[in-house]
Amino acid sequence: MGVPISQILLTTGFLLVLIGFWGILRHRNILRIIIGFSLIDTGMHIVLVATGYITGGTAPIIDEALGIKEAATRTVDPIPAALVVTAIVIGFSVTAIMLSFAIRLHATRKTLSIDALTESRW
């Protein structure tokens, strides 16, 4: 019995989030910032799914291997999985909007660096 599965998943997810934070803070290129955001997003999804894991559980799909009677005792929590499907779509939408803004930015300023946007600094 080594490290629990949910611990591994949580570590992976949080590491991705940290890499994303670093990418957002470190880089001035807006495309790299968007990639950082995507990493945070993906890491959060992994963390969410990891919280739904029950020790020894299997996928919540009823088939020959998993009867209706034992469904409630042998499966992982289906709710985080259902929520993450939603979250993935929202993440995709936000990324698409950000990318189109990046294209707009490049069209007006001829650069992808956020240093060009001085007037929106406070």
Added chain:
Amino acid sequence: MRRVFILLVVAGFGVIFAGLVTGYSERQALSALATFYLTEVPVDLGAANVVTGILISFRGFDTLGEVAVLFMVAASVGVILASEPGDKPLLLPAIGGKGQGPSELVRNGAEVVLPLIFLFGTYVIMNGHLSAGGGFQGGAVVASGVMLMMLAYPTGPLHHGFLTITETLAGVFYVSIGILGMVLAGGFLDSHILPRGEFGTLFSAGAIPLISMLLGIKVGAELSVIIDRFRN
């Protein structure tokens, strides 16, 4: 200076996350809500895949809102990227008349792989209530096929109006099924309007396969519209 600050911030978050991970003990039992879903979805709704059952039935209204979000994204990406008349286009035309076309490899590969991708997407959509998959996942597979098609045939047969009409019709039918659920069964998007059928077969689980199919068509069309907007 800046670098030190960034390192401090990331390290701070790292400490917080490490505390969360070490303090987390793996769950041993399901919550009451999860147990309810796991017993109710197969027995009452007749869907073998509990996640699809939750998404389409219990959280059906949420899923409808999700699709609305996708629609708004497609529309707003179009608005943001729209170029005013007289301006030169924002994006370079994907493949101009004299530009370099897609390579032989991409075009031949697309001819082999595209039917398989679309078939797989349809399979994932249609079996959403039986095995892993569903409308969102299958729609994304179909949209990835559409993207490959756009790469292989830049001036290709895909018509923007066709996508928009498909998407609109799927949305209209989705809402109509929801309203039918209010009239014939317990509430908006209730899947009991169709017979439950035999558990584990393709035509079972009431209206869930139908809703899943409409959802798949709508998601696939919307994602294709978004990809298409980035193209021109």
